[in-house]
Amino acid sequence: MKLIKNRSLLLALVFSLLGCQRSVINANQTPHVTIPDDVRCILAQSSHNPSDIDILQKNTERGNTRCQVLLGDLYEHGIGVPQDIPHARSLYVLAAQTDVTANFYLGRLAEEGTGAPVDYRMARYYYKKSATGIGKIPSSLKLAPLLENGKGGPVDLQSAMDLYLDVGGSNAGARDGILRLYRLGAELSDSQRVGFFNSWASQSVSLLITQLSEQCHSLLKANPSAIELKPAKIQLKYVPGSLLAQIKLLESSTDKVFDQRLMQATYDYKFPYAPLPEPSGKPVNIITDIDPRSILCIVHL
Known part of the structure; x- marks a missing residue:
């Protein structure tokens, strides 16, 4: 203590x-x-x-x-x-x-x-x-x-998984345990899979906004009136084996210069951790709106 x-x-x-x-x-x-x-x-x-x-x-x-x-x-x-x-x-x-x-x-x-x-x-x-x-x-x-490791009694992966899930994916230790046991064959219900995905997506978007906010000066320089633009819609693609996101602009903010600066600011973005693997092995996508006001407002603090 x-x-x-x-x-x-x-x-x-x-x-x-x-x-x-x-x-x-x-x-x-x-x-x-x-x-x-x-x-x-x-x-x-x-x-x-x-x-x-x-x-x-x-x-x-x-x-x-x-x-x-x-x-x-x-x-x-x-x-x-x-x-x-x-x-x-x-x-x-x-x-x-x-x-x-x-x-x-x-x-x-x-x-x-x-x-x-x-x-x-x-x-x-x-x-x-x-x-x-x-x-x-x-x-x-x-x-x-x-x-999980059979210390003090038999191995019980499913009970260990239930404990990690009860703690929640926002806890790093529980999150790592969920991913590890899932790969070892412990089962998740559909609602548990959705809950874990939502937690991963929320943390991933939050990290992205933080990264953009750290570069808000360059984004603001691109367009001082950027806070009047509409949100840009982007896709974050997770490809198994790499945390480096593949980012694609889906909908423009209506300002090409700002869009270009936005993509430059996100080129090296990495997911905080891997999501649950898809049974098909296909990439996992997050689609989110990037509101310029959520990035630029901290310039005035």
């Missing part, structure tokens, strides 16, 4: 995310701010001061699961307190009794062999329990490779 050392920045962050309760009786009184116990523990973990460790300990004894996990992390790594793996483990077990996501930490201990021999079977067990909670993504990304 990475610790945030800038307490002022952390305080502002947690207040913005979690909020705080403030009650002001009148203008002559000092505002009273109530800091949630979770926030107190996050701040305490980042400071390593003995008094703050005491805050963690007191909230742990009161049954706050977030504080139990944070204190366990300090004992696991020996930060601000003597390293004590058994005590860290006991705190994780305590937290897991009321918060299934805390099982992630027990799974990590088992997988990494921290304080005990590596035990992939128990790692699977704990990750599976924590993969059902609100913060399930880390556990899903840990459990899927164990299922």
Whole structure:
């Protein structure tokens, strides 16, 4: 667990995310701010001061699961307190009794062999329990490779694929897992294929707009009134084996100079990653409108 050392920045962050309760009786009184116990523990973990460790300990004894996990992390790594793996483990077990996501930490201990021999079977067990909670993504990304590689139990490519799909293609680790398992024979439904394609297409177009925006000055120089042009329609073709896109202008922006500059700015564009391969092995196309306003507006920032 990475610790945030800038307490002022952390305080502002947690207040913005979690909020705080403030009650002001009148203008002559000092505002009273109530800091949630979770926030107190996050701040305490980042400071390593003995008094703050005491805050963690007191909230742990009161049954706050977030504080139990944070204190366990300090004992696991020996930060601000003597390293004590058994005590860290006991705190994780305590937290897991009321918060299934805390099982992630027990799974990590088992997988990494921290304080005990590596035990992939128990790692699977704990990750599976924590993969059902609100913060399930880390556990899903840990459990899927164990299922994929047959560690701690039989190989189960389809269950691993389902976990990667549940995380979503916007996550690089899940995306790579989906592509890898698809090539190994794991199945996707039609709706899952469409969902993955849409995610790939959206990220690809977003990357293209970013690349064009970085060259907006040259595009603007081509036509200072380009924001008044209609969108140009282009085709991005993915050919298996290369991320370099083959780009074709389908509909003009009504300005030939701008069209020419647009094509020059995209000649070296590469897809962020490969899409799912087509059964036929044919190229995969994206057709999108390039609105000059989406490129040139950032010139004025």
